[in-house]
Amino acid sequence: MDFEEMLLANMTQPQAQKALGRGTAVLVTGSVEQHGSHLPLGTDAFAALTIAVRVGHRLEAPVLPVSPVGVAPYHMPWAGSLSLRPETLGSLMLDVCQGLSAAGVERVVVVNWHEGNTASIRIAADQIQAQLPVRVIVAEAHIITNGLFPEEMEFTHAGSMETAAIFAYDPSLVRLDQRTEGDLVESGSDGHAIFRRRDVFPVMKDFREVAATGWYGTPSAVPEERSREIIDAVADHIVSAVEEVWKSLAERAPDDDHPSSR
Numbered sequence: 001m002d003f004e005e006m007l008l009a010n011m012t013q014p015q016a017q018k019a020l021g022r023g024t025a026v027l028v029t030g031s032v033e034q035h036g037s038h039l040p041l042g043t044d045a046f047a048a049l050t051i052a053v054r055v056g057h058r059l060e061a062p063v064l065p066v067s068p069v070g071v072a073p074y075h076m077p078w079a080g081s082l083s084l085r086p087e088t089l090g091s092l093m094l095d096v097c098q099g100l101s102a103a104g105v106e107r108v109v110v111v112n113w114h115e116g117n118t119a120s121i122r123i124a125a126d127q128i129q130a131q132l133p134v135r136v137i138v139a140e141a142h143i144i145t146n147g148l149f150p151e152e153m154e155f156t157h158a159g160s161m162e163t164a165a166i167f168a169y170d171p172s173l174v175r176l177d178q179r180t181e182g183d184l185v186e187s188g189s190d191g192h193a194i195f196r197r198r199d200v201f202p203v204m205k206d207f208r209e210v211a212a213t214g215w216y217g218t219p220s221a222v223p224e225e226r227s228r229e230i231i232d233a234v235a236d237h238i239v240s241a242v243e244e245v246w247k248s249l250a251e252r253a254p255d256d257d258h259p260s261s262r
């Protein structure tokens with residue numbers, strides 16, 4: 001697979017017209033935020049991109065990062081972290097989908113790796129689906145990675161899972177030799193768990209409430225080659241889940257010609 005040739009922006013206009021005319025596009029959301037001194041600021045953006053390109057290749061769908069920056073206000077205490085307002089990310093997605101829809105896209109797969117983007121993506125999807133003949137399917141790649149490989153891929157910040165994603169994207173961006181001491185895994189996991197509760201939960205304001213050092217986890221846990229295998233498996237999972245979801249949506253589509261109550 002040629003990474004570069006999956007990107008919409010690298011295609012010529014006739015190539016893009018043909019590829020988008022097949023009906024599917026892959027959008028990538030990102031985040032530029034601190035990941036300790038051993039992983040790049042763009043970890044979440046690169047993780048989503050490297051998975052999205054694999055997904056796009058298998059679905060024969062062009063891939064477009066909507067923005068390297070995501071919604072990450074709680075990482076702002078660390079210089080270099082950036083954050084979009086939720087409505088900015090939503091507007092970007094809606095504007096881009098307008099053009100994709102005009103080119104024939106009816107199915108947009110959003111590949112995301114950053115928890116802070118999730119609420120904004122859902123609101124954007126509502127707006128896109130209300131205004132355009134487009135269906136949005138969201139793939140939360142970090143959740144899938146942890147779910148498929150719970151022993152190896154810890155759900156930490158800047159730990160084994162994120163290191164694996166960057167190994168798969170570009171190993172030269174992993175700088176384990178520059179790593180400084182992070183928070184203890186147990187303490188960071190307990191802190192994160194409060195925000196990850198599904199029933200009663202606070203909204204994160206400052207990541208120091210999770211980990212005072214900004215990170216916790218075991219970044220050295222997974223070697224490069226294994227990292228690529230894992231990220232490939234995540235892409236495979238997304239592709240089969242998208243097809244399954246798409247098929248069951250088609251089977252359940254309401255019959256607009258005969259609404260049950262009119």
Ligand SMILES: [Zn+2]
Nearest residue numbers: 043044158162
């Ligand atoms: Zn991250």
